[in-house]
Amino acid sequence: KAGxxxxxxxxxxxxxxxxxxxCSPISGHRSVSWYQQTPxxxxxxxxxxxxxxxxxxxxxxxxxxxxxxxNSRSEMNVSTLELGDSALYLCASSSSGGLDEQFFGPGTRxxxx
Amino acid sequence: ILxxxxxxxxxxxxxxxxxxxxxxFPSSNFYALHWYRxxxxxxxxxxxxxxxxxxxxxxxxxxxxxxxKEGYSYLYIKGSQPEDSATYLCAFYTGTASKLTxxxxxxxxxxx
Numbered sequence: 590k591a592g593x594x595x596x597x598x599x600x601x602x603x604x605x606x607x608x609x610x611x612c613s614p615i616s617g618h619r620s621v622s623w624y625q626q627t628p629x630x631x632x633x634x635x636x637x638x639x640x641x642x643x644x645x646x647x648x649x650x651x652x653x654x655x656x657x658x659x660n661s662r663s664e665m666n667v668s669t670l671e672l673g674d675s676a677l678y679l680c681a682s683s684s685s686g687g688l689d690e691q692f693f694g695p696g697t698r699x700x701x702x
Numbered sequence: 703i704l705x706x707x708x709x710x711x712x713x714x715x716x717x718x719x720x721x722x723x724x725x726x727f728p729s730s731n732f733y734a735l736h737w738y739r740x741x742x743x744x745x746x747x748x749x750x751x752x753x754x755x756x757x758x759x760x761x762x763x764x765x766x767x768x769x770x771k772e773g774y775s776y777l778y779i780k781g782s783q784p785e786d787s788a789t790y791l792c793a794f795y796t797g798t799a800s801k802l803t804x805x806x807x808x809x810x811x812x813x814x
């Protein structure tokens with residue numbers, strides 16, 4: 590079956606702009622999590638959605654938001670971009686959450702100039 | 703704040719060597735411990751999800767053990783091959799926080 594897809598793969602924005610990233614999970618998976626990866630920081634948890642509800646949120650400012658649609662596709666939005674938001678953003682899907690293995694997408698590389 | 707520590711940060715071994723890494727995590731409110739392999743230019747790929755104290759998992763030349771009482775897990779690779787070169791991540795899941803907390807990983811390089 591098809592894997593997790595993320596669009597776009599690469600993005601260049603300038604400070605102050607906003608951006609929306611998209612994640613399509615594996616068919617049948619209801620949990621989608623988002624992570625930010627920066628050099629030396631490892632994967633930092635942003636939020637998790639399950640059946641259109643946000644179940645948990647990491648320690649990120651309110652500029653980071655997300656949502657999940659009825660088909661389990663998820664979007665992540667970052668408003669008023671800052672230079673420090675430059676990172677690889679990964680989404681992962683699973684059947685039900687943290688007790689299941691996570692299937693990761695290829696990521697979106699965001700560069701903020 | 704949950705701390706998940708991995709050691710060593712990086713490792714360089716020769717083909718055929720056996721190696722192991724450590725993941726340390728909080729010993730309370732344990733629900734699961736995940737291991738992932740992340741190769742350059744690819745997505746992280748699940749190796750194991752471990753849920754029981756004393757659990758041992760094996761996939762080919764890779765195996766893992768779990769001690770939830772003392773809060774650590776070991777990942778072993780027997781007879782390392784160049785294709786094992788990757789960053790190995792562990793992640794701790796606690797039901798109270800309902801999120802996966804990742805360590806910063808162990809970067810393994812296997813040379814001929």
